Amino acid sequence: MRDFAGFSDCDSTTKKAMIDFSFHIAYGNMDEAFRAIKLIKNESVWENMCRMCVKNQNLSVAKMCLGNMRNLRATHALRKAEQADMEVPAQTAMLAIALGMRDEAEKLLKSCGRHDLLNEIHQSQCEWGRAISVAEKHDRIHLTTTQYNYARYLESQSASGTADQLNLSEDSAQSTDDNGKESFGTPAVEKAIQLYEKASTHHFDVPRMLSDNYSNLLSYVNHKNEPALYKWWAQFCESTGSIELALEYYEKANDILSMVRVLCYLEKYDEAMQLCNREGSLEDDDDPMGPYGDHLATSRSSSGFLGSSSGPTSTSSQGSAVSLASATKAACYYLAQQFESQYSSDQNPKTFQQAITYFMRAEAYTNACRLCKDAGDFDQLKNVASLGSMTDKLDAAKFLEAQETQDCRDKALQLYSMAGQGMKVGAVV
Template sequence: MARMCVKTRRLDVARVCLGNMGNGRAAKALREVETEPEPEAQVAMLAIQLGMLEDAEKLFNCCQRYDLLNNFYQASGQWKLALETAESHDRIHLRTTYYNHAKYLESVGNKTLALTYYEKSDTHRVEVPRMLQDDTSSLEIYVNKMKDKNIYKWWAQYLESQSDMDSALRFYERAQDYLSLVRVHCYMGNIQKASEIANDTGDRAASYHLARHYEGHEDIKQAVHFYTRAQAYNNAIRLCKENSLDDQLMNLALLSNAEDMMEAACYYEEKETHMDRAVALYHKAGYVSKALELAFATQQFSALQLIAEDLNEYSDPALLARCSDFFITHSQYEKAVELLVAAKKYHQAWSCV
């Protein structure tokens, strides 16, 4: 009766039959395919559970569910048909089909053909080294043949794990993995070579690793240099502050963000040296009021003129008035008038509110 339901496509009757048969697996499979929009696809799944494979194949073709047909062929070991279906009608799953076929071929010991299908599925960079890891001679031949940076890197890591550092370096170089090159050279004590690589390539990760190495060996000058090359300005600034490298600190702070600029300005202010730098950094970081206060307190008149260029009607009226008085005192009346007009606009805006 259940088999007849496939012919008549009566799924409702089929559920009753499966229940009476006690075929829980088939009943469960039938419930799972109820979400499929095509009735033929649902009936095809019933046919599979009942061993009616030819009927299932015809039904999948009838409703053009080539994705399910592809899965059907794979599950039944009909790989030639699965590949043909994927290549002709189910290209969205083509790479997955190639991958599944490669896994099957590997499982039956056909590594040569499996390799081809891993390449077709574009998973060869990971899967082929894994598959050949116990056959190092074949793997080395494959690595050299493929000329792929990712595979070079994998092979270099393997060689490094085997303590073959010289060979590892050659393949890291082919992979253009500058971080690993610098890391291995540092490990081997070839610091000069590591520095040349970091300087020549400008690789930020390599520069950062080298900077940490130099800092760990208390070579502060080189550490600052490579932190700067890595654009890790906060690390470079930290070292400059800790080692009183005041000149380098200013340049680094100007390259960095507002927070680092502000911290560098605080450093100069607390040391009570290079107060002009503190004013400039507060200003650049956007702390205009603080920059003005410090400029007034330390008589930084040229800095005051520069900062005043950024003042407008939205600035603190007290600062506007104070700057205006400064410019009047120094006979710069035109600038004083500009600031007073700005202050007037501020008051007008607030009176409207």
């Protein structure tokens, strides 16, 4: 009988004890079953008994068998499963894995619906085709994690030079190559790229994986035509000192803030101002906005930054428009800071006016008010504060009131009135 496999070399006392144990276990008489086997000393007998307990899902007897076997690994696996409050079949499956009973473990996990654990078993055995199949059919919540782990495995095998020994045909039918005929490396690398893309981690992991081969990396970046990858490549170019190339890819990524930052570094302030005027230029198709107008107009129509000119605006296009406005404000704020820094050194009125203009376009009214106070431009201060928050109005009004000139007191009076501070108006009058 299969339940008594491995007992052929045992003495008659051991065989009788095993028969009695099986009989009492079948009738559920646990006390008599334990008495029948308490004198057994052979570890192989205990191991076979533990295997029987796995098939019967009798964990109480299995624990006693493990204690006599002195199998710490299996004991730890069972204890860990109990502490995790797993179902009895799942606990038994963990014990079965520790005892090398893979088929029994898979049956038990399927019976209790623990396909997540079954997925982990396949991954631990590098059975990636079966792991992805289980994830796709029964464990969708861990599908992207499985794909990511498979990609990391392929990447490690490719780096160690053992990728040629892999069999990638078992799940090739399940994967569609989005890259057409263009190749970015070995079959293992190609497969890893596909899996990283499915796991939505390719913006970081693919550049990292291909970082040793710049030609393949650049081909991949250009082929995918995704702003996140363009920005990654632009940042890489900037870090290596290829400023002009970085500017080109920041342009492709529509990263206005980074473009303005690089243009300011190159001291091309006129072009930076053209970019900061982007929102108004995009509303007028006849104004191409200088050297960046053609590309940005194309990006607007292809990427939907401001939505379609006909029909109702979709939610995604509204979100893109908001994102574009925020990026433009950030770029205007950065440019205004550059002009403010220049003004502090050259005291040029034109530079001062440019700083105020771009602070206002960035809606950074507090910064604009501070600059007006430092420059002593009270007329500009009153105009800027009137557009700001109540705090900006009150701060500017107090500053103007302290100047003790009639013109400043009149301006303070207007700002107090705008801020709804009627009592202050009376005090100033």
